[in-house]
Amino acid sequence: MTKYQIRGGKTLHGTIEISGAKNAAVAIIPAALMVDGVCRIENVPQISDVTLILQILRELGADVRTVNRTTVDVDCSHIRNRQVPYDLGRKIRASYYLVGALLGRFGWAEVPLPGGCDLGGRPIDQHIKGFVAMGAEVEVRNGLIYAQVPQGGRLTGNSVYLDIVSVGATMNIMLAAALADGMTVIENAAKEPHIVDLANFLNSMGANIMGAGTDVIKIRGVERLRGGTYSIIPDQIEAGTYMAAVAAAGGEVLIKNVIPKHLDCITAKLVEMGVDVEEQDDAVLVRRSGPLSRTNIKTMPYPGFPTDMQSQIGAVLCLARGTSVITEGVWDNRYRYVDELRRMGAHIQVDGKVAVIEGVDKLTGAPVHACDLRAGAAMVIAGLAAQGVTEIDAIHHIERGYETLVEKLSAVGADIKVVNVPEEDSQAQVG
Numbered sequence: 001m002t003k004y005q006i007r008g009g010k011t012l013h014g015t016i017e018i019s020g021a022k023n024a025a026v027a028i029i030p031a032a033l034m035v036d037g038v039c040r041i042e043n044v045p046q047i048s049d050v051t052l053i054l055q056i057l058r059e060l061g062a063d064v065r066t067v068n069r070t071t072v073d074v075d076c077s078h079i080r081n082r083q084v085p086y087d088l089g090r091k092i093r094a095s096y097y098l099v100g101a102l103l104g105r106f107g108w109a110e111v112p113l114p115g116g117c118d119l120g121g122r123p124i125d126q127h128i129k130g131f132v133a134m135g136a137e138v139e140v141r142n143g144l145i146y147a148q149v150p151q152g153g154r155l156t157g158n159s160v161y162l163d164i165v166s167v168g169a170t171m172n173i174m175l176a177a178a179l180a181d182g183m184t185v186i187e188n189a190a191k192e193p194h195i196v197d198l199a200n201f202l203n204s205m206g207a208n209i210m211g212a213g214t215d216v217i218k219i220r221g222v223e224r225l226r227g228g229t230y231s232i233i234p235d236q237i238e239a240g241t242y243m244a245a246v247a248a249a250g251g252e253v254l255i256k257n258v259i260p261k262h263l264d265c266i267t268a269k270l271v272e273m274g275v276d277v278e279e280q281d282d283a284v285l286v287r288r289s290g291p292l293s294r295t296n297i298k299t300m301p302y303p304g305f306p307t308d309m310q311s312q313i314g315a316v317l318c319l320a321r322g323t324s325v326i327t328e329g330v331w332d333n334r335y336r337y338v339d340e341l342r343r344m345g346a347h348i349q350v351d352g353k354v355a356v357i358e359g360v361d362k363l364t365g366a367p368v369h370a371c372d373l374r375a376g377a378a379m380v381i382a383g384l385a386a387q388g389v390t391e392i393d394a395i396h397h398i399e400r401g402y403e404t405l406v407e408k409l410s411a412v413g414a415d416i417k418v419v420n421v422p423e424e425d426s427q428a429q430v431g
């Protein structure tokens with residue numbers, strides 16, 4: 001079994017360069033399915049979720065070529081298959097974007113129900129509501145989503161009011177509507193930076209989308225999308241994770257290739273906690289030398305504090321003076337990491353969507369489990385700040401969303417490495 005081994009207690013100093021945004025990349029790559037021509041996509045993060053989505057596109061008949069470490073050419077001019085392989089599609093949450101993309105371009109799609117992190121119930125009723133409003137017939141059976149436009153042809157633009165602010169439904173409906181006949185209006189749309197990024201990508205390929213980044217998005221369907229070049233935005237959550245790491249471990253790190261505006265909600269909370277954050281044009285300088293102060297956090301859709309930063313900030317608050325309260329406002333079950341932090345000496349009580357954290361003077365290294373992607377990131381942060389050695393298993397979750405995390409942290413002075421532990425030893429440790 002492969003684990004991360006962290007010898008904690010080292011402050012962090014230097015520069016970290018942020019990669020392209022995972023949650024933009026996993027929507028923009030499926031969007032290339034809708035384009036007749038070559039899409040050159042730049043600033044693509046090298047993470048396993050991206051590898052998987054590119055593999056799915058290849059299985060569907062796309063010509064995918066690596067141009068350099070962060071650039072791919074995707075040509076979907078000759079797609080021969082609209083059935084997404086079951087074993088690939090079910091492994092990743094973002095496979096739901098293949099429904100919108102295939103339905104929009106070809107009028108039918110067959111896609112496994114998506115997988116992804118276990119955060120409680122993850123329904124897709126709002127995605128389906130949008131497709132149905134545009135004239136599709138959608139059925140879920142045998143673990144698959146079957147979607148088609150009756151008698152072939154194109155979807156028809158319509159108004160869709162989302163009952164809940166959903167990132168996935170907003171992007172999926174935007175995809176389907178880009179090639180629909182007429183105007184689609186999404187009301188109560190999500191406003192995350194990756195929604196704007198997907199709209200910009202589609203517009204640069206010839207789509208007509210207005211209002212992305214507000215809660216009303218208007219999409220006038222076009223006949224065809226053509227190829228072009230597009231660069232994905234930097235990853236807001238990756239940047240926030242390293243900001244939280246500096247807050248927990250101490251030190252001074254320049255976090256480069258970011259859009260500081262996208263980090264405002266994270267910066268505001270870290271400043272409240274006593275961390276210095278200096279915004280530059282495309283970087284933030286994060287510094288922490290004094291004690292951390294308590295704060296309260298409530299996660300909510302953008303521009304609120306992101307749920308995808310909840311566990312990382314939770315790890316930092318374990319070391320803050322006083323009592324902090326976190327309220328999870330998006331997912332039903334995003335506190336599975338708490339048991340793991342308790343192994344390291346954290347004092348946290350959870351009641352439903354609320355976690356109460358009593359700050360402690362120190363955390364101590366322990367064998368812990370990365371329950372999901374961001375929970376894994378929280379374990380890394382706690383391990384960096386803890387006294388002694390922390391070993392984190394199930395690191396495949398972390399590698400779904402963080403490019404070269406070990407290298408990036410080592411470069412700023414963290415003592416972190418990948419170790420291979422024989423299966424029986426790791427069983428004994430995990431108990």
Ligand code: EPZ
Pocket residue numbers: 023026093094117121122123124125126127128164165166167168169190307308330331332373374401
């Ligand atoms: C996206 O998930 C992200 N995943 C998640 O990132 C992120 O936590 C989430 O948005 C919220 O920001 C990807 O982009 C691949 P939602 P998504 O639809 O689209 C409910 C990470 O760590 N809902 O915005 O699945 C849902 O249950 C991950 O990178 C419905 O009820 O999230 C949730 O309570 C994990 N019906 C809320 O809406 C629907 O049809 C928000 O979900 C859709 C969602």
